Amino acid sequence: MEKLLEKLSSYNIFNYLFPGMIFCILLEKTTSYSIIQENIVIDVFLAYFIGLLISRISSLIIEPLLKKVKFVKFAEYKDFVLASENDSKIELLSESNNMYRVFISLFFLLLIVKVYEQIFHQLLGEYTNFILILLLLFLFLFSYRKQTRYITQRVEIYKNKKKESKTDE
Numbered sequence: 001m002e003k004l005l006e007k008l009s010s011y012n013i014f015n016y017l018f019p020g021m022i023f024c025i026l027l028e029k030t031t032s033y034s035i036i037q038e039n040i041v042i043d044v045f046l047a048y049f050i051g052l053l054i055s056r057i058s059s060l061i062i063e064p065l066l067k068k069v070k071f072v073k074f075a076e077y078k079d080f081v082l083a084s085e086n087d088s089k090i091e092l093l094s095e096s097n098n099m100y101r102v103f104i105s106l107f108f109l110l111l112i113v114k115v116y117e118q119i120f121h122q123l124l125g126e127y128t129n130f131i132l133i134l135l136l137l138f139l140f141l142f143s144y145r146k147q148t149r150y151i152t153q154r155v156e157i158y159k160n161k162k163k164e165s166k167t168d169e
Contacts, residue, residue, distance in 0.1 A: 014099045017044070019106050020051025026110055031117050051102070053136070056143045058098075058105030077150070081157050 008017065024047055028034040035050075037043050066072045075083070084090045116124075124131065 011095055011098075012048075014095070015055050015102050016051035017048050018051070019054050019099075019102045020047035020049065023047075023050050023054060023106050023109065026106075027113060030110060031113055033113065033117070053139065054105050054109060055098075055102050056139050057109065058101045060139065060142050060146065062101055062105045062108065077153050078157050081154060082161075 021043075024036050024043070028036060035046060037046060063072075067074065074080075080090070080094075084094075121128075
C-alpha cells in the first residue's frame with residue numbers, strides 16, 4: 001500500500017484522493033449516507049474514485065458554468081501550453097487552481113446529495129441506481145471527449161511549432 005501511495009503524483013493526491021476522502025467523511029457527517037467501508041485499502045480506492053468523479057464534474061460542469069457566467073476567464077489553451085514551456089510556475093499554479101475547482105465541485109455535490117436526500121429520495125427511490133449509472137456513463141463519455149480534445153490540441157501545437165522552427169532555418 002505504501003508503494004502505491006508513493007507512486008501517486010501530488011496532482012492525484014490533491015485533486016482525487018484528498019477531495020474523495022473529504023467528501024466521504026462530510027457525506028457521513030452531513031447526511032444519512034455512509035460509503036466508508038472500514039477497510040483502509042478499499043477506502044483509499046473508493047476515495048480516489050470518488051475524487052476522480054468530483055474532478056470530472058468540476059471539469060465538465062463547474063468550469064464551463066463559471067466561464068459562462070464570466071466568473072473566470074481562461075487564456076487560450078495554445079497560449080497556456082507555450083507559456084508553460086517557459087514558466088514552470090504556471091503548471092504549479094494550474095494544479096492549485098484545479099484543486100480549488102475540485103473543492104467547489106465537492107461542496108456542490110454534497111449540496112445535491114442533501115437535496116436528493118430531503119426531496120427526491122422518495123420520488124426516485126428504486127430508479128436511483130439506474131439514474132446513477134447513466135449519469136456516470138455520460139460523465140466519463142464527456143470526460144473522454146474532453147481529454148481527447150486536449151491531446152489533439154497539444155499535438156497540433158507541437159506540429160505548428162515544428163513547422164515554425166523549420167521555416168526559421
